[in-house]
Each structure stands twice: as C-alpha cells, then as structure tokens.
Amino acid sequence: VRIRRAMMSKTKSKEKQPLNLQLNQHLREGLLILASALALFLLLSLVSYHKTDPGFFHLSSHHHIVNTGGRIGAWFSDVFFMLFGYMAYVFPFMLAWSAGLFLRALPERPGFDQRTFVLRSIGFLIILIAGSGIASLQFAEFNAHLPYTAGGMLGHIVGVNLSAALNISGSSLLLLALFCSGITLFTGLSWIALMDALGKYTLQLFSITINVIRWLSHTVKFKYQTYKAARIKKAKQEKAAFKPLKV
The missing domain is CATH 1.20.5 (Single alpha-helices involved in coiled-coils or other helix-helix interfaces)
Incomplete structure (x- = not known):
C-alpha cells in the first residue's frame, strides 16, 4: 500500500510540474505584453512633449493638451526631461529590454535572481548618470525644446562637477567609459x-x-x-x- 501511495504521489507531482511551467510561461507573456504597451506609451509621451502642456514643474493656461499620452503623458515627459534630459528616452527601451530578458529566462529557474537584478540595476544607474553627463557636456546647444539642459538636472550636476576637475575632454572620456561599462552590466554585452x-x-x-x-x-x-x-x-x-x- 505504501509503495502504491508513493507511486501515485510521484505521478501527481509530475502532472503538476508541467502545469506550473505552463502557467509561469503564460504569466511571463502577459507581463511582456503589458511592459511593451507601457514602454510604447512612455515613448509616445516623450516624443510628443510640448512646452505648453501643463507639467509637474510648471503650470500652463492652455487647456488643450498636445501630448499623445494626455495629462499623464505630459506630466511624465515633463518630469523625466527635467531630471534626465535626452536620457529620458532610455527608460522605454530599457523597460522593453528588461521585459524581453524576463520572458527569455529559463522556465526551470522561475525564482528571483537577486544577484542579476542588482547588477542590472547598477548598470542602468551608471548608464543614466554617465549618459546624462555626456549629453549635458556635448549637446548643450540642442536643448531648445527641453525644459532644462540636454542632460537634465542630473546631467548638469554631473557635468559641472566633473568638468571643474577634469575639463570637458577628460570628463567626456571618463563618462563614455562608464557608459560602456554600464551597458555591459545591464545587457551582458561583451565589447x-x-x-x-x-x-x-x-x-x-x-x-x-x-x-x-x-x-x-x-x-x-x-x-x-x-x-x-x-x-x-x-x-x-x-x-x-x-x-x-x-x-
């Protein structure tokens, strides 16, 4: 009787395992669709940004909102352009990339990989900081339609402090090296x-x-x-x- 019960429990566990893997795969696909839609919404909001739209950092008397994302898209684009400048465009692509990596993860390892998450988060922060600094130093004249500098507040802080110590050329070289290192940490790319x-x-x-x-x-x-x-x-x-x- 014990042997028969053990065999029945093994067969039940084998039947549950493929079901769990299938549900896990469906969950991943659903999250990928939601993340892709959110990334597209953020990208459209950034592309259709207009200074006359009401935002978080300034008020506007215009009732008609030009932004494709509506009031939420106008607020989002205003905040992200103010903080990060042109590097705000990185967020939609990073979101879509992260969703793709999450979907491609092996079904046999559905658990949370803390080490990989920490490394990718550090890489993303390095990309954001270094890219904002480079934009602030090298593309300062291309900020006509932005609420602040080409690198935003973050890029302005990084660029001013680094250029005071290393000048513009040395600062740009250091930030470019950090930017490439951040891409390696975030994507796993081997240069x-x-x-x-x-x-x-x-x-x-x-x-x-x-x-x-x-x-x-x-x-x-x-x-x-x-x-x-x-x-x-x-x-x-x-x-x-x-x-x-x-x-």
Missing part, C-alpha cells in the same frame, strides 16, 4: 566579442567585395574581347566583300 564579430564580418564583406570586383572585371574583359573579335571579323568580311576583281 571584445562585439569587436571580434565586427572584425569577422568586415573581413567577410571585404572578401565578398573583392570577389564581386573580380567577377565584374572578368565579365567586362570577356565582353570587350568578344566585341573586339566581332569587330575584327566584321572588318575582314567587309574587306573581302569589297576586294577589287583582277582583269
């Missing part, structure tokens, strides 16, 4: 592997280009020789046709 792949595809493209040039050269040379032979043959035929008769 060495990326350079190897770029070198590989560059060599392949160079080889294909050389082969195409050789083929074109051979084709043009063959057609020229064919045309030249036809002209010589035609000239000989015309010369033979107009040869004077001997009396």
Whole structure:
C-alpha cells in the first residue's frame, strides 16, 4: 500500500510540474505584453512633449493638451526631461529590454535572481548618470525644446562637477567609459566579442567585395574581347566583300 501511495504521489507531482511551467510561461507573456504597451506609451509621451502642456514643474493656461499620452503623458515627459534630459528616452527601451530578458529566462529557474537584478540595476544607474553627463557636456546647444539642459538636472550636476576637475575632454572620456561599462552590466554585452564579430564580418564583406570586383572585371574583359573579335571579323568580311576583281 505504501509503495502504491508513493507511486501515485510521484505521478501527481509530475502532472503538476508541467502545469506550473505552463502557467509561469503564460504569466511571463502577459507581463511582456503589458511592459511593451507601457514602454510604447512612455515613448509616445516623450516624443510628443510640448512646452505648453501643463507639467509637474510648471503650470500652463492652455487647456488643450498636445501630448499623445494626455495629462499623464505630459506630466511624465515633463518630469523625466527635467531630471534626465535626452536620457529620458532610455527608460522605454530599457523597460522593453528588461521585459524581453524576463520572458527569455529559463522556465526551470522561475525564482528571483537577486544577484542579476542588482547588477542590472547598477548598470542602468551608471548608464543614466554617465549618459546624462555626456549629453549635458556635448549637446548643450540642442536643448531648445527641453525644459532644462540636454542632460537634465542630473546631467548638469554631473557635468559641472566633473568638468571643474577634469575639463570637458577628460570628463567626456571618463563618462563614455562608464557608459560602456554600464551597458555591459545591464545587457551582458561583451565589447571584445562585439569587436571580434565586427572584425569577422568586415573581413567577410571585404572578401565578398573583392570577389564581386573580380567577377565584374572578368565579365567586362570577356565582353570587350568578344566585341573586339566581332569587330575584327566584321572588318575582314567587309574587306573581302569589297576586294577589287583582277582583269
């Protein structure tokens, strides 16, 4: 009886396991759809930002809201442009990327990976801080439609303090290195592997280009020789046709 009960419990656990995996997969897909919709809403709100819309940091007498996201989109874009400048556009893409990574996670590991979450969060913060600083230092003249500088309040603070110690060139170089490091932490991208792949595809493209040039050269040379032979043959035929008769 004990053996039979043990076998029945094993079969029930095996039946529950695929069901749990299936529910987990459906949950991931549902969260991906919601995150994608939210990311698209945030992106449209940022793209359609207008200074005349009422926001968190300023009031407006205009009753008509231009922003595609309505009042919520106007407030969101005003806050994020004020704080982060052009780096506000990073948030929708990072949200969609994180949702994609969450969906691609193995079903056998449905638990919360604290280490990965911490590393990706640190990487995102580094990207945000370094990118805002670079935008504030290098794109200061492209802030006509923004409520503050190109890097927002965060970029202004980072840029002013770093440039006072390292000047603009040194600050930009340091921030660029931090920005690339943040991308590595957030996405897991290997810059060495990326350079190897770029070198590989560059060599392949160079080889294909050389082969195409050789083929074109051979084709043009063959057609020229064919045309030249036809002209010589035609000239000989015309010369033979107009040869004077001997009396």
